[in-house]
Amino acid sequence: MPNVIRFAALSITLCALAAAALPTNAANPPQAVFGERSQVVVAGNTVYLYGLPTTNSTGTARYFDVTMELSVGTNGTPLETAAVTSVKSPAVRTSEFVPGQYDGGGYACQLVAAPFAGRTEYTMFCGGSYPNTYRWFNGSIVGNPLEAKLVQAGLNTLPGNSEYSWGDVTVDSSFNGCFYFGGLFGARQLGDRLILSSYGGDSVFDCQLEFVRSTL
Helix, strand or coil, X not given: CHHHHHHHHHHHHHHHHHHHHCCCCCCCCCCEECHHHCEXXXXXXXXXXXXXXXXXXXXXXXXXXXXXXXXXXXXXXXXXXXXXXXXXXXXXXXXXXXXEEEEECCEEEXXXXXXXXXXXXXXXXXXXXXXXXXXXXXCCCCCCCCHHHHHHCCHHHCCCHHHXXXXXXXXXXXCEXXXXXXXXXXXXXXXXXXXXXXXXXXXXXXXXXXXXXXXC
């Protein structure tokens, strides 16, 4: 019986030591930087990261525009230090869309929304003698109903791709810039302006259409 008591006491002691060794939020705050989700532009020795997501000590997401100035030593080796400045990114809505009537490109269009497999599907019908229809899904490329097509085009590697909602042209009865049936595009809502950026079948930007919301 004494051996059993000593074994039980030892087990309790080991469990207490193991619990004390577990990391806590205080020792490991959730601050993090998600550089892969920012839009990166490099010019000379200056690196710009637009819309860089971070989380603070409470796990709240924040967004910054960051500028990094790189320095080079006399032997041409980049130095380990860099001058870094940051400002809060402008608050813009890029993945939320407001249904209603939009005008642009010589067309009067109607934007409607409907749930689709846990996302929202947006469809814009542009009427007239030569109607066009554009549809896209909110959210990232991962899980998009068109994911396979978007990945094949390389749009998942496009810098800043998370700032767009992606879709394709479903009806094209007239030549509307470089948009064509089945062509891929990214959609952004900036205030009352709806911008569609065409990439066709690859990750090279082709052209852009801009519409203005006229009614709710």
